[in-house]
Amino acid sequence: DAGVIQSPRHEVTEMGQEVTLRCKPISGHDYLFWYRQTMMRGLELLIYFNNNVPIDDSGMPEDRFSAKMPNASFSTLKIQPSEPRDSAVYFCASSLWILTGGLPQHFGDGTRLSIL
Amino acid sequence: RKEVEQDPGPFNVPEGATVAFNCTYSNSASQSFFWYRQDCRKEPKLLMSVYSSGNEDGRFTAQLNRASQYISLLIRDSKLSDSATYLCAVEKGGYQKVTFGTGTKLQVIP
Numbered sequence: 001d002a003g004v005i006q007s008p009r010h011e012v013t014e015m016g017q018e019v020t021l022r023c024k025p026i027s028g029h030d031y032l033f034w035y036r037q038t039m040m041r042g043l044e045l046l047i048y049f050n051n052n053v054p055i056d057d058s059g060m061p062e063d064r065f066s067a068k069m070p071n072a073s074f075s076t077l078k079i080q081p082s083e084p085r086d087s088a089v090y091f092c093a094s095s096l097w098i099l100t101g102g103l104p105q106h107f108g109d110g111t112r113l114s115i116l
Numbered sequence: 117r118k119e120v121e122q123d124p125g126p127f128n129v130p131e132g133a134t135v136a137f138n139c140t141y142s143n144s145a146s147q148s149f150f151w152y153r154q155d156c157r158k159e160p161k162l163l164m165s166v167y168s169s170g171n172e173d174g175r176f177t178a179q180l181n182r183a184s185q186y187i188s189l190l191i192r193d194s195k196l197s198d199s200a201t202y203l204c205a206v207e208k209g210g211y212q213k214v215t216f217g218t219g220t221k222l223q224v225i226p
Contacts, residue, residue: 031212042218043160043203056213091159102148102207103214107159 002026006092006108014116018080021111024073025094031103034067034077035091037110043091049075061086082115089113117142120206122217130225133194137220139204140186148207149187151178153200154219160203163189194224 005024013019025032033048047057052069060067064083069075079086089112093105121140129135141149149166164171166178166187177190187206191198201219208215 033214035216043216045214045216048213050212097212101165102150103212104150104162104165105160105205105214106162110159 004092004094004106004108006090006111008111009109010112010114012114012116013082015083016081017115018078019082019086019113019115021077021090021092021113023075023077023092023108025075025092026096026106027073029094029096029106030072031095031097031105032069032075033093033095033105034075035093036088037091038088046077084115087113087115119143119215120204120217122204122220124218124220126221126223128223128225129194131194131196133224134190134192135194135222136188136190137202137204137222138186138188139206139217139220140184141206141215142185143206143208144182144185146185146206146208148214149178149180150205150207150214151176151187151189152203152205152216154203155200160216163202191222194222196224196226198222199224 007022034046037043046059047067049069067077089110091110093107095103095105151163152160153163154160170179175192179188203219204217
């Protein structure tokens with residue numbers, strides 16, 4: 001079975017440019033999460049969706065960040081304009097809620113983002 | 117106080133040793149608990165869910181202590197391949213929102 005697919009794997013761009021990260025969740029999963037990981041702050045939840053609807057975006061750093069999930073098989077995280085402090089690894093994860101087991105998450109390989 | 121706290125380590129243990137990590141959480145309404153393993157420059161991978169009665173998967177045992185609000189992971193007969201960072205994750209009941217700890221680094225030494 002295909003896992004969570006993220007693209008691109010690496011992105012290097014200059015400050016001020018727009019960055020778009022993409023994610024394809026595991027088929028049948030009804031939750032999708034976007035995380036950011038840095039050495040200093042660890043793994044931070046940015047936003048999550050349930051059945052394509054954003055549920056909690058309180059982790060989105062500021063208005064420069066936006067996320068969409070137009071359908072069950074695709075989501076994007078956009079940063080515009082990008083800044084050097086946005087450099088991090090961005091993970092997408094998906095999950096199927098289990099009544100007795102909660103939300104075990106399956107992560108994509110991540111996108112390593114460097115803003116120069 | 118952080119929602120989820122872990123000792124960052126590193127824990128340096130010899131092959132064959134038994135090692136245990138704890139993870140404390142602050143919200144007593146937390147419902148679901150997980151351990152993930154993350155290798156250097158890789159994505160977190162689900163290791164095991166933690167059930168109220170405790171659960172075991174081969175050399176790995178996970179336990180939940182609701183009274184003291186912590187979960188634990190015990191690794192027996194450590195292998196070199198167990199070297200990684202172990203992240204705990206706690207899901208707040210009713211919100212389906214998961215908070216991760218910052219991870220505990222384990223280094224198994226030959």
